[in-house]
Amino acid sequence: MLEEATGVSKETLEAPATLGELKAQVLQQYPALQKLTFTMAVNHAMVDDATALNEGDEVAFLPPFAGG
Helix, strand or coil: CHHHHHCCCCCCCCCCCEHHHHHHHHHHHCHHHHHCCCEEEECCEECCCCCECCCCCCEEEECCCCCC
């Protein structure tokens, strides 16, 4: 659903200092995401918006999911 909303499956960006700043940048670039619920992970770990980003980090945008 995130790929459908943006038309992008993968993108390389110059990352700002924190995950929260990246999220704000992406929401501005892709306003359709503002209507969707998603979480973000850095290097395969669930983290909060205050997490510092470093060159080469992989940030994943994850749609809602349920576990069992």
